[in-house]
Amino acid sequence: MVAVAVGNVDVAHMAWAAARDVATAVPAMGAPVKVAVDSAHGLALAKDVTATVASPPFMCAAMDGYAVRGLGPWRVVGKVLAGAAPLPHKLMPGEGAEIGTGAIVPDGTDAVIPYEQCQVEHDIVTAEPPTRRHIRHAGEDFPVGEVVASAGQRVTAAVAGVVAQSGVDVVWVTPQPSVWLIVTGDEVITSGVPVAGQVREAHTAVVAALTGRAGGVFAGRTVIGDDPQLLRQELEATSAKVVVVSGSSSAGRADHLREVLTGMGGRWLIDGVACRPGHPQGLGQTVDGRWVVSLPGNPFAGMVAGLTLLEPLVSSLAGRDPAKALRLPVSGHVGPYEHGVRLVPVTLDDRGGAVVIAGSRPGSLRAVARADAVAVIEPGWTDGAVAELLLVP
Structure with a gap:
């Protein structure tokens, strides 16, 4: 080597x-190695991940309710749930179909009206005219061929989830x-x-x-x-x-x-x-x-x-992208080190800043054991000024 x-x-x-x-x-x-997406948590992607399927892969309902066409009331002419075959015919004006979230929207649908906004009696649905469509269009999250996760990204639960949604089963990692x-x-x-x-x-x-x-x-x-x-x-x-x-x-x-x-x-x-x-x-x-x-x-x-x-x-x-710096106002007494930086333990407060913990010593972990982070205090720092924070592991 x-x-x-x-x-x-x-x-x-x-x-x-x-x-x-x-x-x-x-x-x-x-060299990068291939692993299953479910086994990649915490690893860094060595190559971009490109979608092999769109998300959603088809036009689908964003709510449980009724897919309707035209003005109401609407006569219920069918039912379609997630994972089931689409309605075999196109909705006509004045028709509706009961539908589940994620199910394929019938041809001709103008909107999906949530259950809680509908009244149903003898297969007739009445509701106020819909103000939202509650329909997700094919590929609105990402189309086929789009990069859904980039090289250098750490595989979190969310990254693994979007990779799975994109139809990819294995990824290249460092x-x-x-x-x-x-x-x-x-x-x-x-x-x-x-x-x-x-x-x-x-x-x-x-x-x-x-x-x-x-x-x-x-x-x-x-x-x-x-x-x-x-x-x-x-x-x-x-x-x-x-x-x-x-x-x-x-x-x-x-x-x-x-x-x-x-x-x-x-x-x-x-x-x-x-x-x-x-x-x-x-x-x-x-x-x-x-x-x-x-x-x-x-x-x-x-x-x-x-x-x-x-x-x-x-x-x-490990191939990870550099971490983004966390910078917040730091308050408290610190004697800056004129030839470099002084590092002191701090707690995060509820006002979006940090407070110095007194009593820190090189040979003791007592003060930092109570800390959320270690503040990097530059020579010109003054009480209340912004400093970089390193989160305590």
């Missing part, structure tokens, strides 16, 4: 928006990238009560949630000590398209990832981002084309890095 170039990038303390753009610019992985997490740190434990000097591992849930939301598959994790040889072994052992490494991201004696990846022949596209928290985060690539996302060991800083680099990277690999 050949390493994929994303462009010439300055890797030193990259601006937050530029770093996110680098992760978003990664091309989709692998394969899901797999994600493996390597947790580093001599102090990290995964269960039980920590003793002095130990901490509980807190990155797995965040990485798994971001991976799933972005369209990837969380394949699992390993936990290792602060040993560069072990780290290299784990990086070489996993076949996952994306390897996330928590910890080992800064410049301390126990932070080995930079040197290990470089020693393996890999490269760094991003080595530090101008933000607080989360500035030691990075994005690299192995010589065989796998991606490495470096997350700071502090849990909230790690989540920030996951939102900044991991989620857009996995989404891009």
Whole structure:
């Protein structure tokens, strides 16, 4: 596998928006595969879907009631329900036919009058002159040959439904990238009560949630000590398209990832981002084309890095269109970071804005656990100004 170039990038303390753009610019992985529409939920379409049948495929009733022609009263001369054969003859003036929603409208029909507007006695229907036709025309939703879902769209329930309506049973999708997490740190434990000097591992849930939301598959994790040889072994052992490494991201004696990846022949596209928290985060690539996302060991800083680099990277690999930015007014006290952006947890209010949650710290998830989103606060931001929001997974 050949390493994929994303462009010439300055890797030193990259601006937050530029770093996110680098992760978003990664091309989709692998050749498209065909899957049944019912099995495609959450995947990204690799090719446009073109309708093979029109919707509706014929002129049909939009309401339960009576199909009528001319002025009333109308004599009922037949009945037609959804899925049944059409009325075998054309309606004449003064005639009507009982009809169900979705049934083929008889030839000659001027309008369908809903049941609740009709009075029926001895097969004679009376009603006020109709003001609406309640008839759907063939192809009014989409004709044969129209694109009903585009490449890059995520297959939601609605997308799957419209694809099925269009007569298509299988679709081309981009394969899901797999994600493996390597947790580093001599102090990290995964269960039980920590003793002095130990901490509980807190990155797995965040990485798994971001991976799933972005369209990837969380394949699992390993936990290792602060040993560069072990780290290299784990990086070489996993076949996952994306390897996330928590910890080992800064410049301390126990932070080995930079040197290990470089020693393996890999490269760094991003080595530090101008933000607080989360500035030691990075994005690299192995010589065989796998991606490495470096997350700071502090849990909230790690989540920030996951939102900044991991989620857009996995989404891009999964072939999804870039997510639309959510921007809302943000109120509260924040000390902006003059050299980049500050990321703070916020709650959404009922006035269409967001409110800063006080007490956020890089090493704690307590504040963000109460949040709806993380606000990206630019250096020139003032209380009440608009900021970009990243929804908490």
